[in-house]
Amino acid sequence: MKFTRMLTTKLTSFWLMSLAAIAFVFLLCAMMSFVQLTYKFQQQKVAELETLLIEHYHTQPDWELESWLPPMLLAFNAVEFRLTMKSEVLFAYQGNVQTQNPMVYTHLLDPQSGLSMTLSLPQPFDHYSISWYELLILGVGLLAVIALVRFGHIWLSQQLDGIEELAQRSRLILQGKHEQALATPGNGKPRLINRALTKLLEELQDAHKERGRFDKFIRSNTFLDAQTRIGNRLFLNNRLDALSHDQGMVAHGVIYLLEMDDLDFIQQAKGEGAVKDLLHATVNGINSILQSLPNSIFARRTHNQFAIVVPHVSLIEADQLASKLLKVCLSQPLPDGVDNRDNFYHLGCAYFTAGDNVNQLLDEADMALRAAQLQGNSNWFMYDKGAIDEEFAKGSVRWRSFLENALVQRRFYPFSQPIMDSDGVEHHKEIFTRARDNQGALVRATLFIPMANKCGLMPQIERQMIERVLVLLGQEQHKGQVYSVNLSLDTLMSRAFTHWLKTTLLEYRHLTPQLIFEVSEDIVVQHQDKLQPKLDMISKMGARLCVDHVGQQVVGTYYIRECHFDMIKLHRSIVRHIHLRPENQLFIRSLIGGLYRTEVLVSAEGVEVFEEWQTLQILGVGMAQGMYFSDPVELQ
Missing domain, CATH: 3.20.20.450 (EAL domain)
Structure with a gap:
C-alpha cells in the first residue's frame, strides 16, 4: 500500500498546487483589475470636475465657486485644491484629509486665459480596510477548496486501493504464495481482472490437488496391492530394506507371515466376490489392530499370504500380538461350504534383533508358518532361536x-x-x-x-x-x-x-x-x-x-x-x-x-x-x- 499512498499524495499535491496557482492568478487579475478601475474612477471624477469648471468659466463669468465647489471637493475627499489664472489664485481649498503621497492632478483648463487647476487626492486604497464579511467570503472559499481537494484525495485513494490490491495479489502469485493470494481476493479493481485471477487461482489449486492425487495414484499402482489396497511385495521389500543396513536389521521387532489356506478353493466354489469380501474383512480387522503400532508394515506377499512387520516390540508383546491377530482372523465369517473352517488361518512368527539378516528372518518366519500348518488347526507358532538379548527384557x-x-x-x-x-x-x-x-x-x-x-x-x-x-x-x-x-x-x-x-x-x-x-x-x-x-x-x-x-x-x-x-x-x-x-x-x-x-x-x-x-x-x-x-x- 506504500505505492498507493505515494501516488495519491503526489497527485493530490499536484492538484493542490494547480488549484493554488489558478487561485493566485485569479486573485492577481482581480486585484489588478480592481486597482485599475479604482484609478480610472478617480480620474473620471477629476475629468468631471474639469468639465464643470470650464462650463462655469464660459457661462458664468462671476463663477460663484463658493456655493457648489467646496461640497464637491468634500465629497471627493480632496486634500488640497487650487484654481489659478496666470499666477493669480482664484480659489483655494484645504481639506481635512491627512494622507501621505497624495495623487496630484494639474491640468490647464483654458490655454488662452491661462486658467489651470491643481487637485490633490488621497491614494485610492489609503482608507480601504478588509471587513469581516469579506474575510468570511474568503474563508468559505478556502474551505471549499480544501474540502474539494480532500474529497478528491479520498476518492483517488479508494480507486487506487483497488488497483493496489490487484497488484498485491499479483505480487503474491509471483512469489508462489498462491494459497494466500486466493484467500485474500479483496476488492481489487478492475473487478473483472480480480475475478479472473480468483478463478485461475482456484483452478490452479485444483490442479495441484489433482497432481497430488496423481502422485498417490502412481504410488498406489506401484506399491499397493490392487485387490486389498495394502502394500504389495515391492512395498514390503522396500520397507525391509529401510529397516536393515547391509542386510542386518537396525532394530528389534517381529515379523508375521499369515497364510489363508484353500483361498483358491473358495474362489472356484464361491466366485471372486466372496474372496474379495473375505480379504477386505480380514485386512480391515488386522489394520484396526496395527493402528496403535507406529511404523508397522502390512503387505501382501502372494495370493494367499500376508506379511506383518512390527518393530520396537518385546518378545512378550510379540506373543500377545500374535494371539490378537489370529483371534481377529478367526472372527471373520467364512463362506458357506468351506469344510476346513478350523484349519484356515495360520500365522508364523519370527522375532528379530539388531543385526539379524533379512533373508534369514524371512526363512525363519516361513519355517514358523509351516510349523503352524503342521499342527492341523488354525494356530500361530513363534520361531525359537534361543535367548533374547537382555536389553529387550x-x-x-x-x-x-x-x-x-x-x-x-x-x-x-x-x-x-x-x-x-x-x-x-x-x-x-x-x-x-x-x-x-x-x-x-x-x-x-x-x-x-x-x-x-x-x-x-x-x-x-x-x-x-x-x-x-x-x-x-x-x-x-x-x-x-x-x-x-x-x-x-x-x-x-x-x-x-x-x-x-x-x-x-x-x-x-x-x-x-x-x-x-x-x-x-x-x-x-x-x-x-x-x-x-x-x-x-x-x-x-x-x-x-x-x-x-x-x-x-x-x-x-x-x-x-x-x-x-x-x-x-x-x-x-x-x-x-x-x-x-x-x-x-x-x-x-x-x-x-x-x-x-x-x-x-x-x-x-x-x-x-x-x-x-x-x-x-x-x-x-x-x-x-x-x-x-x-x-x-x-x-x-
Missing part, C-alpha cells in the same frame, strides 16, 4: 526408571549428521538423540524412543535436546550453524511443550533462523488439522519446517503446500538402491514435478553408496545425508 517399570534418571541427570546427548548439498557443501546438521546408562555406555534411540513414547516422556526428552541445541548455537564455535531437531506426535500434542516452545523461540528469536524442526509424514497426514496451528506458530517464529519419512506410506502429497513446509526428506526405503529401482525413480520425479515453482527443498536420508547419490542428483534431489557422507558424531 527390560520391563516398562525399569525403562521408566532409566529414562527418568537420564532426564534428571541430563544423560541425553546430541549426535549430529551433516546434510550435504549437490556441491558437496554442508547445508545443515540433523540432531539425533542418544542416552547413556549408569556405566556410560550409549543406548540406541531405536531402544529407548519406543519405551519413551509408551511412558509419555518424549516431550521432556525433546525439550532437553532443544535446550542443548540452543546452548550450542550460542557458542562461538557453532556460530552460523543450522541444526534440525525431530519432534514426535506426543511432543506436538503437548500443550505444556507448545507453550514452552513458543516462549523459548521468542526468547531466542535471534537464533530461530538456525533451527529446523522435522515432523514425520505419517504424523502430519493423520493429524493435520490438529498440528497445522502448531506448525504455523513455529514457522511464524522464524524457524523452518521439514517433513521426513516422505514415501514411507502411500499418501497424497498436497499436505506439503497446505502446511507450508520448507523442506521434505525422502524415506530411506525410497532411497535404498534407487539406481536399481525405476519405480522409486518414477515416484521421485513425480514428487519433484509437483513441487515445481515452489521453494520447497528436497532431501534424502539413508544414502550409503555413490550410485544412490548420483541417481538422486540426476532426479533433482538437492541434498542428502547418510553413511556415504558421514556417520553421526557427538556434539561437544
Whole structure:
C-alpha cells in the first residue's frame, strides 16, 4: 500500500498546487483589475470636475465657486485644491484629509486665459480596510477548496486501493504464495481482472490437488496391492530394506507371515466376490489392530499370504500380538461350504534383533508358518532361536526408571549428521538423540524412543535436546550453524511443550533462523488439522519446517503446500538402491514435478553408496545425508 499512498499524495499535491496557482492568478487579475478601475474612477471624477469648471468659466463669468465647489471637493475627499489664472489664485481649498503621497492632478483648463487647476487626492486604497464579511467570503472559499481537494484525495485513494490490491495479489502469485493470494481476493479493481485471477487461482489449486492425487495414484499402482489396497511385495521389500543396513536389521521387532489356506478353493466354489469380501474383512480387522503400532508394515506377499512387520516390540508383546491377530482372523465369517473352517488361518512368527539378516528372518518366519500348518488347526507358532538379548527384557517399570534418571541427570546427548548439498557443501546438521546408562555406555534411540513414547516422556526428552541445541548455537564455535531437531506426535500434542516452545523461540528469536524442526509424514497426514496451528506458530517464529519419512506410506502429497513446509526428506526405503529401482525413480520425479515453482527443498536420508547419490542428483534431489557422507558424531 506504500505505492498507493505515494501516488495519491503526489497527485493530490499536484492538484493542490494547480488549484493554488489558478487561485493566485485569479486573485492577481482581480486585484489588478480592481486597482485599475479604482484609478480610472478617480480620474473620471477629476475629468468631471474639469468639465464643470470650464462650463462655469464660459457661462458664468462671476463663477460663484463658493456655493457648489467646496461640497464637491468634500465629497471627493480632496486634500488640497487650487484654481489659478496666470499666477493669480482664484480659489483655494484645504481639506481635512491627512494622507501621505497624495495623487496630484494639474491640468490647464483654458490655454488662452491661462486658467489651470491643481487637485490633490488621497491614494485610492489609503482608507480601504478588509471587513469581516469579506474575510468570511474568503474563508468559505478556502474551505471549499480544501474540502474539494480532500474529497478528491479520498476518492483517488479508494480507486487506487483497488488497483493496489490487484497488484498485491499479483505480487503474491509471483512469489508462489498462491494459497494466500486466493484467500485474500479483496476488492481489487478492475473487478473483472480480480475475478479472473480468483478463478485461475482456484483452478490452479485444483490442479495441484489433482497432481497430488496423481502422485498417490502412481504410488498406489506401484506399491499397493490392487485387490486389498495394502502394500504389495515391492512395498514390503522396500520397507525391509529401510529397516536393515547391509542386510542386518537396525532394530528389534517381529515379523508375521499369515497364510489363508484353500483361498483358491473358495474362489472356484464361491466366485471372486466372496474372496474379495473375505480379504477386505480380514485386512480391515488386522489394520484396526496395527493402528496403535507406529511404523508397522502390512503387505501382501502372494495370493494367499500376508506379511506383518512390527518393530520396537518385546518378545512378550510379540506373543500377545500374535494371539490378537489370529483371534481377529478367526472372527471373520467364512463362506458357506468351506469344510476346513478350523484349519484356515495360520500365522508364523519370527522375532528379530539388531543385526539379524533379512533373508534369514524371512526363512525363519516361513519355517514358523509351516510349523503352524503342521499342527492341523488354525494356530500361530513363534520361531525359537534361543535367548533374547537382555536389553529387550527390560520391563516398562525399569525403562521408566532409566529414562527418568537420564532426564534428571541430563544423560541425553546430541549426535549430529551433516546434510550435504549437490556441491558437496554442508547445508545443515540433523540432531539425533542418544542416552547413556549408569556405566556410560550409549543406548540406541531405536531402544529407548519406543519405551519413551509408551511412558509419555518424549516431550521432556525433546525439550532437553532443544535446550542443548540452543546452548550450542550460542557458542562461538557453532556460530552460523543450522541444526534440525525431530519432534514426535506426543511432543506436538503437548500443550505444556507448545507453550514452552513458543516462549523459548521468542526468547531466542535471534537464533530461530538456525533451527529446523522435522515432523514425520505419517504424523502430519493423520493429524493435520490438529498440528497445522502448531506448525504455523513455529514457522511464524522464524524457524523452518521439514517433513521426513516422505514415501514411507502411500499418501497424497498436497499436505506439503497446505502446511507450508520448507523442506521434505525422502524415506530411506525410497532411497535404498534407487539406481536399481525405476519405480522409486518414477515416484521421485513425480514428487519433484509437483513441487515445481515452489521453494520447497528436497532431501534424502539413508544414502550409503555413490550410485544412490548420483541417481538422486540426476532426479533433482538437492541434498542428502547418510553413511556415504558421514556417520553421526557427538556434539561437544
